[in-house]
Amino acid sequence: HIFSNISVEESLFDFINNEACIGLNITAEGFFESLSEILNELQKDNIDLLKKRDILQSQINEWHIKNKRIDPESYKAFLKDIGYIVPNPESFSINVDEVDPEISQIAGPQLVVPITNERFVLNAVNARWGSLFDSLYGTNVIPNKGSMRTSFAHNLQRVNRTAELACDFLDEVAPLKGASYRQIASKVRYKGALIFNLNDGEVATLVNPEQFIGLSDTGNVLLQNNNLHIEIVGDQERSFHKSGIFDVILESAITTIVDFEDST
Structure with missing residues (x-):
C-alpha cells in the first residue's frame, strides 16, 4: 500500500x-x-x-x-x-478537545519500553490492567514469614489476608454506606442503584453512586475512582474469602511509549 x-x-x-x-x-x-x-x-x-x-x-x-x-x-x-x-x-494553554482521555484527563503511570524487546512491549501494553490479589499475595506487602509464608501450594491464610487487604482498599476508594466489603456476600444486583447483599442479611449501597459503571452477567462489578476503573470479580465457588471476592482488577499503566532509540 x-x-x-x-x-x-x-x-x-x-x-x-x-x-x-x-x-x-x-x-x-x-x-x-x-x-x-x-x-x-x-x-x-x-x-x-x-x-x-x-x-x-x-x-x-x-x-x-x-x-x-x-x-x-x-x-x-x-x-x-x-x-x-x-x-x-x-x-x-492548549486545546485538548480531540486528545484521548488517556492523555488529557486520566492520571496514571506511563511505561517506556524499547521497540527492540518484544517481551517488554507486550508486558507494558498488558499492564493497562493488573490483579490486586497477585500484587498483594506475591509480594512482601504481606510479610513472607510465619503462617503467612508462601509455599508451592496456595497458603490459604495468606489468600484470606490478601482478600482482606483488597476489601480494605475498596473501603477506601469506593466506600459502602455503613458497611465494609469484608461483609458482603457474593450476590450483587442493580435496582436503580448498585446493591450489595451483606452476610448478615442486610444490604449496602455505594456512598458515591456515581462511581458505579456497570454490572456484568456473571456479577462482576465495574467501579471508577479518579477516572481509573476497578473491577470486582465475584466468584463464591473459587473465592477463599467469605465476601466471595475472587479478585480485584485495577486499571494501572494507562499509556505506553514504544521508544525507537533511547530506552534500551
Whole structure:
C-alpha cells in the first residue's frame, strides 16, 4: 500500500484496517494519508533536531574531557551557553478537545519500553490492567514469614489476608454506606442503584453512586475512582474469602511509549 511517499507493509495495514479502526470514525486509508502528511511536514525539523543533538553531545563530551573536576555552577553555566538548558517558557494553554482521555484527563503511570524487546512491549501494553490479589499475595506487602509464608501450594491464610487487604482498599476508594466489603456476600444486583447483599442479611449501597459503571452477567462489578476503573470479580465457588471476592482488577499503566532509540 502506497500513501503519498510512504509504503505501508501489508500486515500493518491489515491491523489498522481490521482492528485499530473498528468503531472509530476514521479509515485506514485516511489514517495513513494523515500520517504521511505529518511525516512530510516534520521530517526536516526532525533531521535538524537530531543534528543539533549530536552537536550538543559533542560539546558536552569535550567539556568533560577538559574539566576532570566538575564545578556544578560552571557546568550549569556551560549548559546554558550552548543551549542545552533553555529559559523557562511563559505560561501557555492548549486545546485538548480531540486528545484521548488517556492523555488529557486520566492520571496514571506511563511505561517506556524499547521497540527492540518484544517481551517488554507486550508486558507494558498488558499492564493497562493488573490483579490486586497477585500484587498483594506475591509480594512482601504481606510479610513472607510465619503462617503467612508462601509455599508451592496456595497458603490459604495468606489468600484470606490478601482478600482482606483488597476489601480494605475498596473501603477506601469506593466506600459502602455503613458497611465494609469484608461483609458482603457474593450476590450483587442493580435496582436503580448498585446493591450489595451483606452476610448478615442486610444490604449496602455505594456512598458515591456515581462511581458505579456497570454490572456484568456473571456479577462482576465495574467501579471508577479518579477516572481509573476497578473491577470486582465475584466468584463464591473459587473465592477463599467469605465476601466471595475472587479478585480485584485495577486499571494501572494507562499509556505506553514504544521508544525507537533511547530506552534500551
